[in-house]
Amino acid sequence: MKQSITVTVNGQSRSAEVEPRMLLVHLLRDVFRLTGAHVGCDTTSCGVCTVLVDGTPVKSCTMFGVQVDGRSVTTVEGLAANGAMHPIQEAFKEEHGLQCGFCTPAMMLVATALLEENPDPTEDDIRWAISGNLCRCTGYQNIVKSVQFCAEQMRQASAGAPS
Amino acid sequence: MFPSNFEYFAPTTLDEALGLLAEHGEEAKVLAGGQSLIPLMKLRFAAPAVVIDINRVAGLDHLEESKRGRGFLRIGALVRNATLERSDLLADRYPTMATAAPLISDPIVRNQGTLVGSLCHADPQGDFGSVMLALDGEVVVKSTAGERRIPIKRFLDGPFTSTIRPDELAVEARVPSPEGRFSGTYLKLERKVGDFATVGVAVFVSTERGKVTRAGIGLTGVGATNIKATEAEAALVGNRLTDATIDEASRLAAAAADPRTDVRGSADYKRDVVRVYVARGLQELSGARAA
């Protein structure tokens, strides 16, 4: 039996009728047509399906869509605002934090959640935060650099901003 | 991968949850962090007709010490592993659990997974089972018929089998508060970040005037359930932690292990890792030189 749910996705209220067994990643990709959350391993291991639920990173292949009824979900499509890229997107571009790009949406979301909690992370903090996300291309080096670059830019921006 | 279909309930109160379990128990599964249940459902190793999602039930996310009796730590069914990993209370007072938490899976899985869910899942490779055995914890379960408090040794019944009944909900785990001088740690051999243990060892001791008053040793991944190395524990109580007593306890712990050869290593290898890790853990606790 289908169930109706209402979710705030990237700031917009969206409703859908779904079977309870539909995984969050399929709700996002197939129903809401947001294909930024990828499916890699489908076994809770690779992290490429990661999205933020109420700001917290979650593997969307391991949560049911009905579980986010009434909650707020952020996908990579929600990072850019008013036609401008998010600082984390600028940073991945600047520091060559991606090659094929398959892991990138998840990496950027995990990084934004980390920086929200800890604006000045050490390299170890960053490596800890992305330890649930596999990348088969970059060797992680430039991903770490991108997050460091972003942290630096965001700190400078907030130091320069009138309080 | 798609799980088979099910009816979904998301109760918001404990009474409502217990009512649903009373009605659907046999054909239902409780959904907590979902980090074990959902993978099993996707593989169709589990195909419950009813899923009772407890994530919206109020009053299950407490992590606190109770001063009742001799005092104990209470870990509610919705306390996430990420919370345990960051808790100062755990770091100060329950070091065995505090060291195990960040070694479980990866940070994203830990945002969801719960200690109580891990105990109910009763995976012999689960790390918290050993921690609970070392600390002599118990699980509090409730149903519409009332409440039971089940010592962890009786709670873990076999591989993926606990003694909780289908109509019961585990509401919290409890661990007695430490007394006197105490220390504890968890050592885990894993092939890579996020992997299950090849071998895991939980150790805990409390001492008075240099002598051990309580010792706890739990073993992960080397038997059909987590194993409490009771003979090794008994060998320590009343004694000082010396090279000789540590040696004896680690040999007894290795003898209590019942490992199987698999992709992670041979039985002999794992048994020897138990010996080395118990010795290393106890050396660390005694503040003596490393093993």
Ligand SMILES: Cc1cc2nc3c(=O)[nH]c(=O)nc-3n(C[C@H](O)[C@H](O)[C@H](O)COP(=O)(O)OP(=O)(O)OC[C@H]3O[C@@H](n4cnc5c(N)ncnc54)[C@H](O)[C@@H]3O)c2cc1C
């Ligand atoms: C990639 C990966 C790696 C992992 N690595 C490790 C590891 O190294 N060590 C380790 O210990 N664990 C590991 N886990 C397991 C993880 O810690 C699980 O989250 C945990 O074992 C189960 O907790 P949960 O809250 O997710 O339970 P769920 O998946 O929601 O439930 C598990 C089972 O317990 C039952 N249950 C849950 N809560 C209750 C309750 N309150 N009352 C009654 N029944 C209940 C459910 O019905 C189900 O049968 C890993 C998981 C993944 C996906």
Ligand code: FES
């Ligand atoms: S697809 Fe979800 S963790 Fe790999």
Ligand code: FES
């Ligand atoms: S850039 Fe290809 S997987 Fe990370």
